[in-house]
């Protein structure tokens with residue numbers, strides 16, 4: 196029996212990530228090669244023509260899995276009946292803007308989009324927030340879409356997770372598929388903590404701890420952490436544009452693993468609603484190691500946290516609580 200099509204919303208669909216993401220979804224990279232999809236593409240009126248062009252290209256690509264495209268600048272129409280929402284659209288951080296200014300622009304956008312999802316999305320809609328500040332935008336979305344279960348609202352730290360895997364693969368000269376179980380803790384910002392303490396690599400001699408294989412604690416504890424944290428800035432410097440294809444690919448990985456499941460013995464990083472695990476303040480969206488099964492994520496429990504990690508995890512948590520207050524102060528001023 197052919198499967199029913201899944202409706203997937205992509206906001207900011209005329210932007211760089213949207214342009215890379217829509218064809219990946221239509222090719223089955225997000226939900227698999229036997230899952231038909233209907234794309235709902237949302238952007239704003241000033242780029243309506245460009246959005247039309249994206250729609251034309253998607254039609255011209257004749258993707259066998261793509262059963263329909265709705266391209267619109269009406270947020271309510273865009274959210275109708277969607278099963279998955281990938282929230283990429285937002286006001287970009289321009290030169291000279293401070294974090295507060297970016298939040299001032301984006302928090303009201305997420306408040307409005309939350310209300311539209313609350314009213315029009317499928318009741319079990321799963322949401323991935325990509326637009327920055329991703330963790331805090333997801334928290335605002337949760338606040339203004341109270342009927343959507345908090346477990347269905349997540350943010351993207353998979354790009355950082357994938358970078359954390361690939362930097363180890365380069366260092367050890369092993370295939371990236373042979374590295375697993377890095378962790379991104381915290382905020383999708385420069386305070387994130389890429390933690391390789393539990394990372395494992397498969398080599399000719401079997402599965403081994405990455406720390407043992409690298410045999411250079413200074414690299415793991417300093418250079419590695421900084422190189423993962425700074426990769427986004429490095430890409431902006433090289434491309435004069437922020438990461439797009441890797442962000443789109445990571446968004447596909449995030450939703451794929453959430454819905455299809457993580458491989459046995461493997462975890463991934465996702466920004467999820469904190470339940471207080473590992474002493475992280477409850478009720479913030481924080482990146483944890485998670486496993487997924489049957490469309491549900493669970494935080495990996497029982498990992499021992501040393502003092503070095505504790506300090507870094509707490510620093511990112513504190514930044515998120517500050518961002519949360521700032522977001523609410525932005526809302527009170529609008």
Ligand SMILES: NC(=O)c1ccc[n+]([C@@H]2O[C@H](COP(=O)([O-])OP(=O)(O)OC[C@H]3O[C@@H](n4cnc5c(N)ncnc54)[C@H](O)[C@@H]3O)[C@@H](O)[C@H]2O)c1
Nearest residue numbers: 207209210211212238284285287325326327329351354442
């Ligand atoms: N979490 C991550 O790992 C990660 C990685 C890369 C980029 N990002 C973030 O993703 C976002 C998008 O990046 P990009 O490079 O595609 O930016 P972009 O500027 O190319 O595209 C953003 C799009 O959003 C649209 N938009 C603005 N307001 C909107 C609204 N109210 N509703 C719908 N669409 C709206 C814009 O018109 C534009 O087309 C940025 O916030 C960026 O910082 C996050």
